[in-house]
Amino acid sequence: MSLNSNAPSQADRLPFASHPGVLARLLAELGGADSVSKEASRLFMLDPALALLALEAIANAYPGIQLADLQIEQQIASLDPVTLKCLIISTAAEQLAAPVASLEELETTWRQSLATAHFTRALAEQSAYRGLDEAWLAGLLCWLPRFARHTGGDIDVARACAQSNLDRLGLDTFLPDILRYANEPAHRLRDAAPLLRLALAAYRQTMNYPAWIPALPHPDTLLLAAPIDRDNIRDIYLNMGRSIDTLAAEIGHKPSGEIARELSRMGRLELIAGGRQNDPVAGVNTLADSLASQEGLGHALYLRLNPLGGALEGLAIGGRPQPPIVIQPEGSTTAAAWALLTRSPVVVTLDTAGDASVLDLQLIRQANAEGIAAIPIGATPPIGVLLVRGSRHALSHIAANPQHYTRLGELAGRNIPAAVPAETGNSTTSRDQFTARVRRAAHEINNPLGIIKNYLVIMKAKLGDDAPVADELRIMHEELDRSVRIIRGLTQDETAASSIKEVTDINALIEDLVKVTSPSWQEKGAWIEVKLEPGLPKLACDRDKLKQIVLNLLLNALEASPLGGMVKLETGSLINHRQERMVEIIVSDSGPGIPVELVNHLFSPVESEKGDGHAGLGLSIVKSLTEALEGRITFKTGASGTTFQISLPAN
Structure with a gap:
């Protein structure tokens, strides 16, 4: 097919589709973030379209940089999060405006791109090529034309679009040549740059993934990746298949609607993260208002952990009165105590009234609701819990998406100052009594455990090392040691009780x-x-x-x-x-x-x-x-x- 003079500029504007699961995960990871996390960087490397966006951002920040010398995930993590958020939001909006026609075909092509990326990196490692991340991207981007949208199925237009995007990156790399020479005969590529040879060797080996017989390596792969042999190819292929299955299970096969949901959640995360700095509980109040207006979860109560007494105590927010509630988390079965302990939302409904605490049931009935949710607030002290009440249907969203609501709670508590409450005699006494009680209990439990350990040593000595139950005695001894370590950890703070x-x-x-x-x-x-x-x-x-x-x-x-x-x-x-x-x-x-x-x-x-x-x-x-x-x-x-x-x- 011949392209007219206007075709390249039209092709340049063709967007590329992203895997819905990877894109949704990335939206969730970037929402409300003030830096690019390691996980977000990893996700950029798992999708051809998203990898291209990351390379464009790197090229804009570091024009002319040599790609082979970079640890690309670390380089992505150093980028401005606002820039990446804008790129990802734009990509998500485009994909929502014109959904992918066939999610099944996209899933298959995505797996094929991962297969080529994995294979290229494995070949690069075996040949001691220094740019392992560059090799991964070269394999991944071999499939970029297949992710081009609005091409009417014209592979030439898709390839021109992809080639144009790679050519204008402005990075010191042979990466654009993977498409330019994709159909070149293998004998003409023998003297090409290593990156090109390795990527196309992998591409030709995996282009029909997963339909392949390990005993039949592609002849071009044997030529371009020499001195590799059939056994090497088979081993790489089998490892590759298991790795892709693991990644696919982790990412999940998400419908396009998941992108819309994560985009909406990202907007809320950004709203909570941008709370007013002059109001110490503005984030908590914004979260409470958001849950009430958007999800019908109202009657909010904010409980903050008093570091002196160790109790969750009611605190007034947003014009709401201070709730007359005090919860001692130690031994409590309330949703608030469990949320504080696990740092994850906890939902209780009237369907499980037999397991619910009396306080939770009182709060549910007080609001004429069907259940209550406890969302942990803050990732570092001061921490607390936000309680909201509503219908089973509304609460089911929290139960189904705990990570999102955990993140909301972390952001809501980010700007809360670590104010030291007034140290009253009662609170100091309560804390001291609690600490003393834990240490006394640990001491008392250690005594009988020590006696049991001594008797185990005596039994082993009497029975001998060859006794039929010697192995069981050893296991019992190890488990007792583990119990002692757990109990000892109760008397230490989290920093002291290191792994x-x-x-x-x-x-x-x-x-x-x-x-x-x-x-x-x-x-x-x-x-x-x-x-x-x-x-x-x-x-x-x-x-x-x-x-x-x-x-x-x-x-x-x-x-x-x-x-x-x-x-x-x-x-x-x-x-x-x-x-x-x-x-x-x-x-x-x-x-x-x-x-x-x-x-x-x-x-x-x-x-x-x-x-x-x-x-x-x-x-x-x-x-x-x-x-x-x-x-x-x-x-x-x-x-x-x-x-x-x-x-x-x-x-």
Whole structure:
């Protein structure tokens, strides 16, 4: 097809489509932010259209910079957040104005672009090419023409549009040549710059992803990426597939409507973040007004944590009277106390009145409402909780989107000064009594634990190291040590009680936990299938946190599985999209799957219907502990069961 002289300028203005899930996540990440987070930088690198926007912003800030020398995610994080917000809002608005015709086709093409990016970076690492992030982008942008919109299906117009955008970047890189020479015969590319050879070798190997037979490498790949062999290609391809599946599960297949919702939420986040500086609780008041006017959640009460007495105390905001409420979080089952403890919104409705505290029920009925939500305010002291009341339908939005409302609460408390309240004799006495009570309890609990440990040592000495129960005695001893560490942490502040890293054999840890829990699953008639990959690298991490993660997931899986059901525990390793080695822990149950209404807020703490004081905090804790270990958790669920996947950095 020949283009007339006006075609390039028309093509320049053609927007590119972004994956709705990545774009929605990025809107959520940038909303209200005063800097570009590591997560936001990562998201820019997972979508061709968004990566192009990031490169344009880098080129404007640092014209002529050599791309191969950059750690591009760090470079994105250094950019002006306002600039990136404007670019992302504009992209979202364009995509809402003219939605993508086929989300299924977009999803397939997005996966193909990730495959080429992963493969290019893997080839670059094997060939010692220094620009690993540049290589990733080169592979990703091979697919940029397929993301061009309003082309009428004309691939020549789409390619011209993409080529024009890459050519005008003004960066020191061969990156634009990936499209210019995309169809060039392989023998003519043998002497080309390494970036071009590696990207096109990867592109030709992955252009039909996922339909590919590992035993049949593309001949152009063998030529352009020499001296690579068939085994190398197969290994890269298999690792690539697992990495993409993990990313796709994390991002999710979101409809375009999710972009509109996140754009609206971003507007609210920006509104809350821009609260009046001269009013210390302006952000809290703005949040309360926003929830009342936009979501029908009114009757707001603001409770602020008194650092001296340790109680949540009512505070007047926005002309509202000071509520006559004081809550001691220690031992409290109120929604406010749970929100303060977990730093995540908690929703209580009259449907779970049996598990709700009396105070929550009183506040619900006082407002003639159907439920109450507690939103934690502030990320650092002074912290507090905002209580709002309304219908079940309105409250369901908070339960379904806990991360958004957590972020709103953090921003609302950002400008609150850390004023020191008047130190009265009563508040000082209350705090001192609380501290003394905790220390006394810790001391008293440590005494019987120490006695039990001593008897375990005596038993082991009498039975000998070869006794059939020697391993069980060792596990009991380790668990007692862990209990002591937890109790000791209660008497320290958060900065003093830092994590202790130790070299951990994840396979051995899992085998121990299977032994510890055997009475639970054997009594139920269940059985556990353990499949541990040999030779896994040992992790330098907080062993107690890792043990708590696996134990929670294992107990949840046993609880979800029917009588005589099966639970699978697996470990493995993969290379992620950054070519970092990750260790995987996979826990699968044979239960009925997670109900649809719970999927979107699976990791938020909610009132459980199990009774017996069960607070529904297990998965919320698992997620926070996983993130503390710099890992990620994903899940998939269906009628045949649920699978959780934990990915942790091996180094």
